[in-house]
Amino acid sequence: MMRVSMRVNGAQTEAEIEPRLLLVHYLRNTLGLTGTHWGCDTSNCGACTVWLDGLPVKSCTTLAAMADGHEVRTVEDLADGDSLDPVQQGFMQEHGLQCGFCTPGMLMTARALLDRDPDPDEATIREAISGNLCRCTGYENIVRAIRWAAEHQAAQAREEAAL
């Protein structure tokens, strides 16, 4: 057993864990943050995507021990109270989700994309989400959802600048 501590969604967490514990299980089982899903074991599906120090990682192939002393962010942290992040709003407006299982991973990937490229074109979006599988949407509306988020956060930024 070993002790790990990491900030998750801005809050300090600490636990005694087996060294082999996967980050996805630390989040889901140890902390009860079940928004992050598990889908494949092999880094292919991306349902488990979370941020580690600001970068999206597949938490099913990351050990919790590797996150010791680091910063983790999950889907539960995207909304600011009742106010949804633009990517969350975009997924709703453009029907970018159906069963909802891939959604948390998609959202974390999308948020990371827009943070580094606030105005991505369709090809850039498709490239960015190509490590996240979705079986329901055929990706069309996910691409549109991310474009929606890009446009609306830009408009929001312009409005805020004008005030």
Added chain:
Amino acid sequence: MTATEVPAPDDTRTPGGNPLGFGRMLRKEDARFLRGQGRYVDDVVLPGMLHGAVLRSPYAHARLVSIDTSAAEAHPRVKAVITGQTLESLNLAWMPTLSGDVTAVLATDKVRFQGQEVAFVIAEDEYSARDALELIDVEYDPLPAVVDAKHALDPDAPVIRDDLEGRTDNHIYDWEAGDAQACEEAFAKADVVVSEDIIYPRVHPAPMETCGSVAHMDKVTGKLTVWTTTQAPHAHRTVYALVAGLPEHKIQIISPDIGGGFGNKVGIYPGYVLSIVGSIVTGAPVKWMEDRSENLMSTSFARDYHMHGDIAATKEGKILALRVNVLADHGAFNGVAQPTKFPAGFFHIFTGSYDYPAAHCKVTAVYTNKALGGVAYACSFRITEAVYLVERMVDCLAFELKMDPAELRMKNLLRPEQFPYTSPTGWEYDSGDYPRALSEAMRIAGYDDLRREQAERRAAAESDPSVPLMGIGLSFFTEGVGAGPRKHMDILGLGMADGCELRLHPTGKAQLRLSVQTQGQGHETTFAQIVSHVLGIPPEDVEVLHGDTDNTPFGLGTYGSRSTPVSGAAAAVAAQRVKDKARLIAATSLECSVDDLEWEHGRWFVKGDPTKGQTMAEIAMAAHSSLELPEGVEGHLDASVVYNPPNLTYPFGAYICVVDVDRQTGVVKVRRFIAVDDCGPRINPMIVEGQIHGGLADGVGMALMEVIAFDKEGNNLGGSFMDYLLPTSLECPSWELGMTVTPSPHHPIGTKGVGESATVGSPAAVVNAVLDALQIRAADMPFTPAMTWRALQGRPMRPDLAIE
């Protein structure tokens, strides 16, 4: 409400900003999913919950010599180990399949496919449970495996099912439909006959969420509660009662949020049963979730049809007859999930969308040393295979006649005046305008321009091998969805009719209870819109309840695109009954005759005096008040319905796919995909389009990437997402959708199902496009670069077996 009424566009918006009735409406369920607050089976945590893990067979076919569980039982965190022997003592080692066969819960005599369940460990945590699997010592005596279905009936083939008394071969059934004699005659006088072997390889639905369950047997109350990944919670409850002898009123099946089903979550898997047995044995709740390899290797596969088609036509391209012989690989147990009287599902709808008098099919099903299943993956009970067959055969005919495949299809499509149309194999298509749909798809595609571009490219490619080969593929499909009627269709004797209950509370807010279960289709939104459409109350005032057998009426569940055709009709009829009853109550309140009342959205009012009327909310309050109601009218405002569909609904569509094939690498790129779907009126166009998008991705996946193949020992070669390839955002183009609207004449609101249409219709379009690019008549999917390259060399491979 007339049967064929297309709802008039209504711009009325509700206080919540939603359409009143049909129209684009954002989904109610999104609020929780977007925040990571969905509640899936694996999110269920109960006090004292234990974790189960399944030991699986490494062999495709082997005799079980011995199992030693003592080391596993000695593991400090292990609570119990269950083997086939344990289950035999409870008479639970075998369970019935949905097709009149039995399947092993845990193997007792032999293992019959790689990944078959051999033992179940229950421990305090999942990691320990899986550790303990390693401590179980199983001695196997390997046997030769039957891997190639084409050799399953060889005289010297090993007999897989020697557990069945008197069984001396691997034959399951022969089944026929259509008129063989009429076919013979049509073929005899045909100018052209084209024959082809076509494999629809084994694929897997692979929803993002794997299968699992949490079972809790409360020993004090005797109540069994099971949170489980099921598309059919009520059917599962009944099956558990029948199989395990548990009292049905003490079983509650909860199907919470489901991370995609696509047919994978119809069947009952050993893991579900083992979690229940585990809870009974340990007295604690037991969770079992399969991992991805387990999902791909052991739960329901789809397809695996080896087809030989013959098509007969005149030299002008008028189709005269189609016949097909199918060798169906059912795996080691016949666990196909389809209506009892239809052993090959609805495959005999293979005559498709065309007008010709003679057709015949013969299906021979065999056992092999592979996982069981067969009907899964959005197939509409094998209409996927049927559409693939006819659409490939029509293209083969076009190839031989050197005729444009669009022209050949247009020449043979059923005409609108032929509906309702009885097909040569006995299906009654309810409504359709097929030429209109094909014309619309060709218009959106710019078909003639595409053909011109293709001719130019081909000319350029002659001198330059780096110019990609361009292919244009078509498919036209007719689906049949919404099973029953109950007199023709049942599963394990349970007639395919579904219940629905609608209740308006005193303040006029409604609850709708459904037997069907969403796996992402958006029922909580769509069904609220159906009630809104009929009653004129805002959809945000209608709460849809589903997925809990204690709180919903009985019904067969969601698969075969049956939710809207069956339960959607039930909801509409229930709402109509509430509306009719509301009229009686309003007449009493307003002290007028019932005939004096007129309806406008959400309100009964007195003819000629619109100010004198009552809204549904006012009527609901009156229905619960001290108002004296007329004789025969009970208080409250509710209705319950069991809807027995008179026929299937028959959605249809025309698809066109454009691909570019790199001759030097065999890489296929889908450049465009045009899909014109007709599913009748669209309740929520946004959701319908989303359903179609998903199915089109399935088509690209199956045509280009997805296959579960086996090596000669029967090792599954598709056991992870590194081996079983699913389409990503990069393989999918931006879909181009079109629509026509032909209502179903027998559905109360004219709607047809749509959930599986695109999965059914699209694979043939992609394959036809690839073959059009390669300018060869036939080769089997999936067109991975290697398969495409081999086809280009004139040496196409079988996709279902490992490369020798």
